[in-house]
Amino acid sequence: MSESDVVTPGTRIGSVDTHISGRGTYTRDGRICASVVGRVVTKDVPNQDKKIIEVESKQETTVPQIGSIVLATVVKTTTQFAKVDITCVEGKALETTFMGMIRQQDVRATEIDKVVIYESFRPGDVVRAVVISLGDSKSYYLSTARNELGVVFGTSMAGQTLVPVSWKEMECPKTHLRELRKVAKTI
Amino acid sequence: MKLEASADVIRKLHPLEFYKRFLPEGIRPDGRNLNKPRVTVISAGSLTTAEGSALVKLGSTSAICGIKAEVTIPADTEPQCGKLVLSVELPPLCSPNIQRWTDSVEQNSSLEVQIEDILLKTNVLNLEALCIKDSSAVWVLYVDVYILEHDGNCFDAALLSVLTALTNVKLPEVEVNEEQIVSIVEGGSTQSLELNHYPIPLSFCILDDKLLVDPTSEEEELSSTCFTIVYNNRGELCSLYKPGGKHINDDILEECKQTTLNRTEHIVKLMKQANEAKK
């Protein structure tokens, strides 16, 4: 199977002995087969003598995976967790949202038992978080326990866009009242 | 503090803000002017299993209408009139927001009532033309609309598909014998239906206090109110439908009525062309 050939699902494109199975492929009986329609591409992998073989297709279905950085809108807050609607995964907007949850212990890295959800997030905030697990049957579990994670966009009680002051405070530009949030550090 | 992200992401997170960047310039994200409806494509008669059919596309919204004719006994109160039974369905395949058949029951019912009101109350079709034999046999037309793609303004697409389908219905010639059995005349002629008038709709919405013509589904969701005006090819106002929503001024309504009226000729022409192409 030469490179840059267009293949359909099920076509054999290589063998496990000579290549590593990558995106768009699967293995069966020691053979690597395509699982989507697209072009065959082989790439070098550092520290491995085998090349990785992938099938490049026109469309990648984006689903939150463990470790993905996501943007989510806070929908509801309780004392234990904040429920969010995951709207973007790795910079790509999703057509239909997934439900996510940020639990009290995943809001920040230090003093996790003293976290007050209402002082970290409010409904309507846009939060950058990382997916830490597939969670329970209803929502993914997310975490904002890193400096660059947290609220990236929030609205004050007066309806203005909040301006970050420190990692835990944001200020309303109109009333100059400060509100507590777990703020994402933007570089 | 601004959210640094691609246009897609902003569109998803803050759709109203996204629109506010376009509307003051007088255009919408899909490139249209605020008062421009989407390109309308009408095709007729492509379904061989139906007596009449039509497919209407308004941009990414498409509706297909199939009409099947059956013979039935007329109602006692109207022994010379045929019947028209309408049903509109938004199947789950038309939109990511409709995930089960039950999700669209409200919309289906609303569209059915709206369209039926226009067809029957403005007398689009002479139901007497569907009579086969006084008091014993009449045609009943089952008009079924399926919205195949929902990107806003399903009503316009649905009504136009019904009208076009009605204009290309071909009823076979039938005869009734002494035992009241109706049979098709072999090699008989076909009967077409004449519409008394063509009620042509146009839907509008108000988004951020600006008037938009022919809204997409994203615009419908963000709007403060949506309404429809229907004028026929004789310049008569057939329907005004504003089901709640935010208040609007009289002058906006007048503007919309004029816009709808100006469009009727173009649409009727498209419908006639579709039928010609079928022949």
Place this chain on the structure above:
Amino acid sequence: MSKIEFISPEGLRVDGRRPQEVRKINYRLNLFSRADGSAYYEQGNTRVLAAVYGPRQVTRRGASKHDRAIINCEYSMATFSTGERRKSAKRDRRSTEISVVIRQTFESVILTHLYPRTQIDIFMQVLQADGGTRCACINAASLALIDAGIPMRDFVVSCAAGMIDGVALTDLNYIEDSAGGPDLPLAILPKQNKICLLQMDSKLTIEQYEEVMQMAVEGCKQIHAVLDAKLKDVTDQLVNKRKTLL
């Protein structure tokens, strides 16, 4: 003795085809902007639409599986799709049975373990029915899944075969289907030569069964060749277009 001559003395069927000939196939991908994948498929006079949404959030709470995606299939026939108008009962028994059968076919083919806790919806709408709707829907769904980029083990293709007056026929149309002979819809994974779906009704001797089965397999292979050829052209254009945009 049947009134209609299903096989003429020259060996031609009611629509002029030979016994092993499949009807003319036409299809288009990516018709719907809002669905993740979509296909319009025509086989003779049978016309179907398929749309795929997903992987997306599971709608029924408690139905999600922790290690794989669940597949939801819905098959529906438009009321005007058949000669006699169908009553518009959305969940009539036949549609439900076909939905279940198609779902089970694709559950084994889609690599569901790649998308745990999600749902993949496959919706099929029959616009015009002239025999072989189950098979046409499977083919349309396969194409829609490919359009959506959902990974599968193989390209499922489906074809039905039957026997009338002792002659085995591929791809029965409505008239032939109503003749009362056996009807055998088959869906296979063409590259692996494995059977995904096999149904049969009416009676057949073992030898007749072998013959009809062979016809169905040949029919599937014919269909696969047609679908594959056009798919490679279409993908070439799409992949090229993507490269020029980057």
